[in-house]
Amino acid sequence: MMSNAVHASHGAGRSRWINLASFAALLAFWYLITAPIVNGKPLVAPLFLPSPASVWQTVQQLMANGYQGKTLGHHIGISLFRFGVAFALTVLVAVPMGLWMGMNETVKAVLDPPIEITRPMPKLALLPLLIIWFGIGEVSKIVIIVLALFPILSISAMQAVRSVGRRKVQAALALGASRAMVFRRVIFPASLPGIFTSIRVSIGIGVTMLVGAEMIATSSGIAYMAMSASDFLLTNVVIVGSLIMAILGYALDLLARALENKVVHWGGKEG
Amino acid sequence: MSAQLQGSPPGEGARRAPGVPKVRFEQVTKRFGKGADAVQALEPISFDIAEGAFTCLLGPSGCGKSTLLNILAGFEQPTSGQVLMGGQPVRGPDPRRGVVFQQGALFTWMSVRDNVAFGPLATGKSRTEAARIADRFLEMVGLAAFAKRYPYELSGGMQQRVGIARALANNPEILLMDEPFAALDAQTRELLQEEIKRIWHETRKTVLWITHSIDEALFLATDIAVMSARPGRIKATFRPEFARSADPAVVASPEFARMKAEIFGLLREEALTAQRQEAE
Numbered sequence: 001m002m003s004n005a006v007h008a009s010h011g012a013g014r015s016r017w018i019n020l021a022s023f024a025a026l027l028a029f030w031y032l033i034t035a036p037i038v039n040g041k042p043l044v045a046p047l048f049l050p051s052p053a054s055v056w057q058t059v060q061q062l063m064a065n066g067y068q069g070k071t072l073g074h075h076i077g078i079s080l081f082r083f084g085v086a087f088a089l090t091v092l093v094a095v096p097m098g099l100w101m102g103m104n105e106t107v108k109a110v111l112d113p114p115i116e117i118t119r120p121m122p123k124l125a126l127l128p129l130l131i132i133w134f135g136i137g138e139v140s141k142i143v144i145i146v147l148a149l150f151p152i153l154s155i156s157a158m159q160a161v162r163s164v165g166r167r168k169v170q171a172a173l174a175l176g177a178s179r180a181m182v183f184r185r186v187i188f189p190a191s192l193p194g195i196f197t198s199i200r201v202s203i204g205i206g207v208t209m210l211v212g213a214e215m216i217a218t219s220s221g222i223a224y225m226a227m228s229a230s231d232f233l234l235t236n237v238v239i240v241g242s243l244i245m246a247i248l249g250y251a252l253d254l255l256a257r258a259l260e261n262k263v264v265h266w267g268g269k270e271g
Numbered sequence: 272m273s274a275q276l277q278g279s280p281p282g283e284g285a286r287r288a289p290g291v292p293k294v295r296f297e298q299v300t301k302r303f304g305k306g307a308d309a310v311q312a313l314e315p316i317s318f319d320i321a322e323g324a325f326t327c328l329l330g331p332s333g334c335g336k337s338t339l340l341n342i343l344a345g346f347e348q349p350t351s352g353q354v355l356m357g358g359q360p361v362r363g364p365d366p367r368r369g370v371v372f373q374q375g376a377l378f379t380w381m382s383v384r385d386n387v388a389f390g391p392l393a394t395g396k397s398r399t400e401a402a403r404i405a406d407r408f409l410e411m412v413g414l415a416a417f418a419k420r421y422p423y424e425l426s427g428g429m430q431q432r433v434g435i436a437r438a439l440a441n442n443p444e445i446l447l448m449d450e451p452f453a454a455l456d457a458q459t460r461e462l463l464q465e466e467i468k469r470i471w472h473e474t475r476k477t478v479l480w481i482t483h484s485i486d487e488a489l490f491l492a493t494d495i496a497v498m499s500a501r502p503g504r505i506k507a508t509f510r511p512e513f514a515r516s517a518d519p520a521v522v523a524s525p526e527f528a529r530m531k532a533e534i535f536g537l538l539r540e541e542a543l544t545a546q547r548q549e550a551e
Contacts, residue, residue, distance in 0.1 A: 167376040170346050175390035175441060176366030185389070189380040266379040269423035 027052065050236045055243075058236035067225050067237065076244065079221045082138060083210050083252075086145035090153055090202070095195060098154035102161025102191070103183065111154075119151040124212045131217060141213040148209045149202045153195075160194030161187055193267035196260040203256055207249045222248070291358055292319035293445060293477045294343060298352035301338050312338050314504040315352060318496060320445070325471055325478045325514055327488035327495045329538060331545035335503030336481045340447050343479065344370050356445070366394050369438030371448040376434060377422040383409065383433050384418040390441035408436040411470065428459035435467070445477040453483065464490055468514065485534050489513055489527060497537050500544035507537055 033043040034051035046054065062072045101108040127144055134140040164187050172186045214223035226241025260267070301313040312335040320326050328336040341347040343354050345363040354361040356368070369390075378386050387405035388398075396404065409415050412432040414425075422430055431451055438446055452460040468491055471478060482488055488495050495509040511530055513521045521527060 165375055167372045168378060170344070170364070171370060171372065171376040171437075172378075172389070172393070173346075173364035174344055174366070174368060174370040175437070176364075176393040177389070178393070181393055185381075186378060189378075192380070264380070266421060266423055269379065270375060 047233060047235055050239065055236055055239050058240050062237070062240060068219075068228070070220055075220055075222050075225050076248075079210060079214065079223065079248070082141050082213070082221065083145065083206055085138075086142040086210075087149065087203070087206055089142070090146050090149040091199065094150045094153035095157045098157025099161055099188065099191065101154065101158040103187070108158065115151050115154060118147075119155070123148040123209065127213060127216060136217040141210070141218070144213050145206050145209045149206055152202045152205065153198055156198035157191065157195050160191035163194065164190040193264045196256070196264055196267070200253060200256045200260065203252045204249065207245070207252065211245060293322040293324070293357065294320040294479070295355045296339070296343075296352070297355065299339070299342060299349045299354060300351045301335065301342065301347070302350045311502040313349075314502045316504055317352075318505055318508070320477060320479060320494070323475055323477055325480065325491055325493045327480045327482055327492035328498060329482060329485065329488050329495060329534065330498030330503065331500050331538065331542040332483075333501050333545055333548070334498045334541065335501060336498055337449055339503070340449050340479060340481055344368055344447050366390060366441045367444045369441055369443035369446045371431070371434045371438045371446065371451045373450045374427065374430065374454045377430055377437075379422050381421075382418065383414060383420050383422065383425070386422065386433055387437045387440050390437060394441060404440050405436075408440045409433075411439070411473075412436045412466070426459075427455050428463060431455065431463060432466075435470070439470070439474065439476075443476070445479065448478065448480045450481050450483065452487070460487075467491065471514075485531055485538065486522070488534075489531060490522060495534070497534060498541070500541045501548060506541065507534075509534065
């Protein structure tokens with residue numbers, strides 16, 4: 001175990017350097033093809049790809065002046081708000097529902113068909129209908145994200161319950177645990193690793209849905225900023241918007257992973 | 272009040288009347304599945320386990336010995352017949368029957384101490400009392416220093432010790448052990464066999480132990496029941512005296528070798544039958 005840990009940390013240190021070098025090479029490539037090297041003209045026109053320096057300038061401008069009368073913080077904030085509300089709502093409803101489906105055959109028989117039938121449907125296709133139903137406000141955007149995440153989270157919570165080792169449950173029963181105690185102290189914690197995996201998967205999908213929803217019929221949010229800037233050929237702003245979305249997705253995944261490591265430290269290990 | 276007039280608790284009754292066995296299997300059968308696909312796992316089985324006995328069930332794979340244990344544990348219902356403990360029919364899992372599994376039954380998300388304290392907590396002890404009991408039994412299996420570790424940080428042998436401590440912590444009347452050492456390497460298994468013998472001498476628990484190993488059975492058991500290939504029934508019983516002996520050289524005695532050879536012959540026949548069944 002010791003030697004494993006040593007190898008792992010050694011390997012991690014090495015691959016971190018490679019990661020950094022790869023990242024630096026990418027930046028250098030960007031710099032080279034956008035720098036005015038040949039005849040004072042860059043290889044790629046700024047309209048298609050502005051230089052790193054000018055993108056950085058745009059970041060500073062956006063931070064100072066905002067975009068279309070709203071601060072950059074407002075755009076980021078509203079995007080995070082939509083995602084956060086939708087995500088929290090889905091986790092709070094879909095996970096308990098999935099757990100219940102896993103525990104109870106009747107509940108599963110009732111709820112499984114609607115979830116399974118709608119699962120393969122591309123949810124973004126419902127956005128026009130949702131706009132008619134809920135208007136172009138926040139509700140339709142939140143609903144579309146919830147619709148996309150609900151089946152993932154509920155089905156995986158159900159499967160997590162159903163794959164809890166039979167012996168663990170039998171052991172708890174033989175130790176005198178009530179049904180409630182078996183659920184609270186055995187089935188629920190045993191399901192958590194599976195639930196966390198699906199939470200991480202749904203963060204990626206949720207951010208994608210957020211971007212999709214913000215590109216249609218809205219006047220705020222980071223994806224809206226990028227989309228509308230594209231109409232005016234403001235390539236710099238488009239790139240800044242894309243980068244912010246990328247960082248947002250990455251940060252959310254990091255957060256989920258940190259939470260996962262803290263809460264389900266036993267994940268993937270048997271004993 | 273009225274309960275006391277009608278009869279004493281099952282455990283008490285068994286102790287007062289030495290004629291009543293701790294456990295009695297009465298014409299227990301088990302069939303899995305229905306119709307043409309049904310498999311008769313157990314023929315009518317009747318046998319007794321005396322209070323304080325260490326009974327080993329020996330038999331080829333698939334002979335139904337685990338099914339028999341699961342029925343006594345209350346995890347499975349017999350198709351017909353019944354199991355009595357202290358004169359009372361078994362209806363479901365009960366903390367008076369402690370179960371130790373082969374592996375994979377520890378609560379991976381709980382510390383070793385919380386694993387062992389689970390039973391006492393489940394049966395109504397306070398948190399501090401449960402932790403105190405857990406520490407006492409961890410001491411007994413030599414894991415006091417590992418109370419705060421998690422099961423996945425321990426070796427396979429240590430995990431089985433946790434499982435044993437966890438089952439003992441409820442102070443059950445009988446311990447049911449389903450090949451608890453089968454997944455361990457030979458050295459660890461031998462050490463744990465000596466340890467379980469010591470614990471059995473210390474606690475005087477009634478034990479039902481399932482194993483493939485004739486040596487293990489002869490070393491530990493006061494009673495051995497050899498089961499036939501499926502459908503399982505008791506083919507022969509033995510009452511070895513080696514488990515009561517403190518002399519480790521007993522395993523080298525001619526009597527040990529004779530009984531081993533006899534059981535080996537019985538088991539070989541049944542293992543061949545079991546193999547033919549599997550090939551069909």
